[in-house]
Amino acid sequence: MRATVRDVAKLAGVSPKTVSNVINGVVPVRAETRERVESALAQLDYVPNMSARGLRNGRSGNIALALPDLSTAYSAELARHFVELAHERGWAIQLEQSGNDPRREVELVSRARTHLVDGLVLNPTLLSMSVVADHDESELPPIVVIGEVEPDGIDQVHVDSELAARQMTEHLIATGHRRIAIVGGSGGRFRSATSLLRQRGYSAALSAAGLAEEPELNLVPTAWTPAAAASELTALLDTCERDGRALPDAVFCFTDSMALGVLHVLAGRGIRVPDEISVVGFDDIDEASFAIPALTTVRFDKRAIADAALSALARRIGDADAPASDIVIAHEIVHRDSVARRL
Amino acid sequence: MRATVRDVAKLAGVSPKTVSNVINGVVPVRAETRERVESALAQLDYVPNMSARGLRNGRSGNIALALPDLSTAYSAELARHFVELAHERGWAIQLEQSGNDPRREVELVSRARTHLVDGLVLNPTLLSMSVVADHDESELPPIVVIGEVEPDGIDQVHVDSELAARQMTEHLIATGHRRIAIVGGSGGRFRSATSLLRQRGYSAALSAAGLAEEPELNLVPTAWTPAAAASELTALLDTCERDGRALPDAVFCFTDSMALGVLHVLAGRGIRVPDEISVVGFDDIDEASFAIPALTTVRFDKRAIADAALSALARRIGDADAPASDIVIAHEIVHRDSVARRL
């Protein structure tokens, strides 16, 4: 059986509370006593029971991280930073998948309470943050949202998706592209905040340059995966071929993952990138620089996101009434080999 | 403040224990009483405090999943299955990163005890399972290892890496390849169990076919990442070019991630795959079928791994003295476009 403070206390010849005092270090303990306790601690290989501690002071030391799709490379990179940085703060990360289902998000919040996490980092896909609206505010655990959300009063951390998309589109226009397709726009039942904002930035750049939007160049994959992106692009290419219409001269994918799918389809059809069509992405995942050709994309510091989210969460846990923070993470366009200059 | 069993009991006009009985459903409760309690439960939006429950019955409902590198696509896919399947069993997944440092693994085990997880799924990279050896068996939490491990008495789940590597090599030989480079072999300070076994399978196939091993075709990247693989391959190509030696006719990467790096380098040098060099991988990550060209690789059911690991863990938690299980997950070679038939 595992040693408890009582066992340690008995061995050291002190009371359990003194052991606790040594461990937590808030109440002063005489050096000689501390040594005795510490040696007993080591001798019995004492490990505190977090359930008991959590019960006593209401902290579990666990933070939930809920991402929409855990299997993407982007999620993986983000998760890694969260785990590493949470460690430094003495937290463990409990991983959850929110999917694209808003009910799932609600369930997660209640699960969060069940499993007693101290806080929740939520990366919602959907615009309507039903979770937050539905629940009584006081009933919610401390939450920080990754991504842009409408309702105020919620801590959030995000890149300026709209600006980044606008800049990327402007870059394509500046390099001579005129018919720019997007992959990951909003439409039908798929409406994500991120999607809407990136599309808005794209539209803004287009209209600022006096270019018309072509609805058929707005591809709406069923999921933000390489497979779905590939099938949408295939459909577009087929249509163009059948009707004898010209292909777009650039494809702006709202994630690098989808860009990978797009590049694959183009390569399979013998369409040269970037000579015939330029392709750009978003996120700068590790694989982006190893795409063929290396992918021009939007980079931002994922570790900074994790760090900001955890800081905000720590603050929120400490003070439930603190004013909501809205932290914007800087981004930049990294130029690689998937964009050509057209005359 | 959150409702407790006491509050519910007061509202329903019964004792706390009766509420507990209703919730857990082991002790029979009269229908009329149960209804009253259930309505009180709903009315107060009662959520059990897992810390308290955990303290009482020694279960936390948390499982730790420790993977060597969380940022890889492979980790992401595995993590997703674990999270989904753990949910079904009423567990939450606590994510940990083991890195390639054995000390880190030891630390994880003690952290596991600190954070009071019910069990630990460990994917060690290193052969020497120091963790298990160092600790007193009775002190260890229930552990299941993903991957091949030498010491007996530990539950493990894995694919037959050696056989798969042998079959893949045989396939390359059968299609006419004679000089097969490997990326991810063991050497220097990097010695992982997986690496050793895959290399062994490769060697076996080679010698069975009467082919000589060429030491310079054994590439040992510093990490199993696309970047490291790319830099090793670049070095090899440079050497061949400088010395006027022939290139290998196939490259067997021990992970798909590394294959992505290899494909990128080859494309960058204008070396056509598979016409001049065939490339194969291992893992069948989602991106593999979207590589350029689509990657021939070893596929296995990652969900089956997660399922088997969780089942084994559940069994182990239930009975610490159960005989250790060793579950082998089936694999197959998926043929895509990165291998050519040579005459």
Add this chain to the structure above:
DNA sequence: CCTGAGCATTACATCGTTGGAATCCCATTG
């Protein structure tokens, strides 16, 4: 009308830890 069986419910103790209040001890001071 009483007794006993059998089921439903309650009272109590307990899991391990730690705040808060009370107590103890030693040293300093009058």
Add this chain to the structure above:
DNA sequence: CAATGGGATTCCAACGATGTAATGCTCAGG
């Protein structure tokens, strides 16, 4: 030498849920 102070330590209770043992209740049979 006694009183005082303050730092160190101890005692007690409580966090919330649940196992155990005891109690209460209802109903059948004598």
